[in-house]
Amino acid sequence: MGKQKSAVEFTAQVIFLLCAATAIAAVCSITFYMFFKGTPALARVGAGELLFGTVWQPTAAEPSFGIFSIILTSVVGTALAIVLGVPVGILTAVFLTEVANKKLAKIVQPAVELLAAIPSVIYGLLGLMLLNPFIYKLEKMIFADSKTHQFTGGANLISAVIVLAIMILPTVITISTSSLQAVPEQIKAASFALGATKIQTIFKVVLPAARSGIMTGVVLGIGRAIGEAMAINLVAGGSVNLPLPFHSVRFLTTQLVSEMSYAEGLHRQVLFTVGLVLFLFIMAINFVLAWMKKKGAQENG
Amino acid sequence: MMKNRITKTLAILAAVSVTAAGFAGCSNRSDASKASKDLSGTITMAGSTSMEKLANAFAEAFNEKYPNVTITPEFTGSSAGLEALEAGTVQIGNASRALSEDEKAAGIVENIVAIDGIAVIVDLENDVTELTSEELAKVYTGEVTNWSELGGADEQIVVIGREAASGTRSAFEELLNIEDQCRYAQELDSTGAVLAKVASTPGAIGYVSLDVLDDTVNAVKLNGVEATEENIASGSYALSRPFVMATMGEISEQEDLVQEFFAYVKSEEGQEVIRQIDLILPE
Numbered sequence: 001m002g003k004q005k006s007a008v009e010f011t012a013q014v015i016f017l018l019c020a021a022t023a024i025a026a027v028c029s030i031t032f033y034m035f036f037k038g039t040p041a042l043a044r045v046g047a048g049e050l051l052f053g054t055v056w057q058p059t060a061a062e063p064s065f066g067i068f069s070i071i072l073t074s075v076v077g078t079a080l081a082i083v084l085g086v087p088v089g090i091l092t093a094v095f096l097t098e099v100a101n102k103k104l105a106k107i108v109q110p111a112v113e114l115l116a117a118i119p120s121v122i123y124g125l126l127g128l129m130l131l132n133p134f135i136y137k138l139e140k141m142i143f144a145d146s147k148t149h150q151f152t153g154g155a156n157l158i159s160a161v162i163v164l165a166i167m168i169l170p171t172v173i174t175i176s177t178s179s180l181q182a183v184p185e186q187i188k189a190a191s192f193a194l195g196a197t198k199i200q201t202i203f204k205v206v207l208p209a210a211r212s213g214i215m216t217g218v219v220l221g222i223g224r225a226i227g228e229a230m231a232i233n234l235v236a237g238g239s240v241n242l243p244l245p246f247h248s249v250r251f252l253t254t255q256l257v258s259e260m261s262y263a264e265g266l267h268r269q270v271l272f273t274v275g276l277v278l279f280l281f282i283m284a285i286n287f288v289l290a291w292m293k294k295k296g297a298q299e300n301g
Numbered sequence: 302m303m304k305n306r307i308t309k310t311l312a313i314l315a316a317v318s319v320t321a322a323g324f325a326g327c328s329n330r331s332d333a334s335k336a337s338k339d340l341s342g343t344i345t346m347a348g349s350t351s352m353e354k355l356a357n358a359f360a361e362a363f364n365e366k367y368p369n370v371t372i373t374p375e376f377t378g379s380s381a382g383l384e385a386l387e388a389g390t391v392q393i394g395n396a397s398r399a400l401s402e403d404e405k406a407a408g409i410v411e412n413i414v415a416i417d418g419i420a421v422i423v424d425l426e427n428d429v430t431e432l433t434s435e436e437l438a439k440v441y442t443g444e445v446t447n448w449s450e451l452g453g454a455d456e457q458i459v460v461i462g463r464e465a466a467s468g469t470r471s472a473f474e475e476l477l478n479i480e481d482q483c484r485y486a487q488e489l490d491s492t493g494a495v496l497a498k499v500a501s502t503p504g505a506i507g508y509v510s511l512d513v514l515d516d517t518v519n520a521v522k523l524n525g526v527e528a529t530e531e532n533i534a535s536g537s538y539a540l541s542r543p544f545v546m547a548t549m550g551e552i553s554e555q556e557d558l559v560q561e562f563f564a565y566v567k568s569e570e571g572q573e574v575i576r577q578i579d580l581i582l583p584e
Contacts, residue, residue: 056465057465057481058465058466059465059466059471059481060480060481061480061481129501132502133501133502136502136503140457147446150443150446150460150484150486151446151457151458151459151486151504152459152486152487153459153461153486153487153498153502153504153505154502155486155487155498233490234494237486237487237488238464238485238487238488238489238490239484239485239486239487239488240488248485248486248487248488250488257490258464258488258489258490259464259465259466259490261350261377261378261381261466261490263378263380263466264380264381264383264384264466265403267465267466268380
């Protein structure tokens with residue numbers, strides 16, 4: 001009887017171990033594969049020329065593989081999306097937890113959750129149909145007298161940033177909301193007791209107290225924005241240019257999406273390097289996240 | 302005695318040759334019946350997205366004739382298809398461009414099965430109906446940026462094209478001699494996307510395969526020549542390219558099934574399939 005039980009225990013343990021090993025094996029093999037496939041091009045093209053060159057002509061007679069504009073677009077595009085999306089997200093979270101009455105919060109909360117569940121291609125489609133024509137009108141007004149501006153038809157960095165900003169909202173709102181809810185009532189009560197108004201309490205007491213949780217939300221938002229491909233592929237225009245607002249641009253992700261299927265030889269290897277760069281960005285973001293969680297735990301402890 | 306021997310030898314020789322001829326006749330006959338009835342198996346092909354219509358049409362028509370044969374076309378892009386062919390994972394690699402010297406050196410044989418025309422398209426509102434090759438080149442290199450310079454309304458030109466490694470793009474740029482000088486406002490990764498964008502963007506210009514052209518856009522005349530099948534076959538239309546079904550080694554070195562497929566492509570029925578999807582026959 002006892003022997004039988006220990007056999008069951010043992011089998012269960014092995015199954016658990018195998019499951020855990022799957023995840024680790026996946027991470028290790030992906031990491032290995034990305035470095036294995038991504039580094040040869042660095043050597044063949046030259047790391048400096050590849051990472052800091054600005055001319056992307058992979059199929060020319062004398063090909064040029066500079067992905068600096070693409071890296072910069074991902075960084076600038078993500079940063080702008082954060083600048084636009086994070087304040088809206090945090091204030092929505094404040095509204096949900098501190099300001100709105102319960103009935104209203106019950107309407108907004110599911111709406112936010114639904115926003116998170118919408119597939120990214122739908123965001124792209126709406127951006128394509130609604131946002132691009134609108135941005136093109138704006139572009140025509142702003143550059144009406146310009147002789148040098150290349151008209152993008154509304155598919156440019158601004159459109160991509162707006163779409164990204166909306167897409168990171170659910171992440172920022174959900175995580176900020178839960179960290180705001182975790183702020184102890186006593187702190188707020190103390191603030192009120194000292195004569196602070198509700199707004200003063202929110203900005204001087206509640207938000208600082210929830211800071212580490214909110215930052216986690218922001219970093220996750222950055223991760224989502226930098227890894228997004230489908231939606232911005234539809235609205236960003238897709239030419240390799242420096243990331244200025246009305247330039248047609250290409251992100252690290254869309255670079256892979258649009259050229260992988262047709263690329264050959266060195267061009268294909270360079271695309272793996274692009275993938276590697278993207279992978280390193282995501283890794284960096286995850287390390288920042290882990291570090292912040294640790295720090296947050298220390299502060300709270 | 303001597304004479305007898307010679308007669309004997311001759312008789313034996315005659316008998317042998319007759320038997321051989323008989324055997325040959327038999328095997329020929331059985332081959333033919335095998336081809337029409339017992340042909341079965343799978344033909345794998347991969348490659349150009351531009352050749353999707355063509356590959357699917359052939360897969361369907363061939364399957365109708367030989368129900369036991371399935372063709373499984375995949376659309377991974379010209380280069381990916383040729384790579385798969387070289388790696389031996391497919392039997393036929395579809396490419397919507399001529400093969401490069403490197404690819405030919407690797408033993409890949411270029412079998413041109415059809416010719417495709419590239420149509421230059423503008424949105425329906427645009428009243429420019431005709432361009433010259435030079436004008437088109439200037440539009441794509443960014444020298445001309447407003448339709449008014451081409452006899453149209455005062456509307457900015459939104460230059461739309463395909464991504465760098467696309468077969469359509471390389472064909473387009475090569476045929477106009479503007480390789481890698483193009484200034485695209487938008488680089489899209491599929492034919493359908495170009496069509497949709499041009500249709501929905503005022504002042505847009507783009508290029509797509511002739512066979513996907515529909516009435517959501519206008520095709521412009523090039524050097525006074527309309528983008529039609531006759532004009533492309535006759536060579537008077539400037540923008541056309543080959544559709545290649547490449548094999549590793551000559552067709553005659555392929556498996557029977559693949560040989561049979563190419564025989565079908567070149568047959569009257571096969572040629573009809575090509576014609577039906579608005580492609581042009583080679584030669």
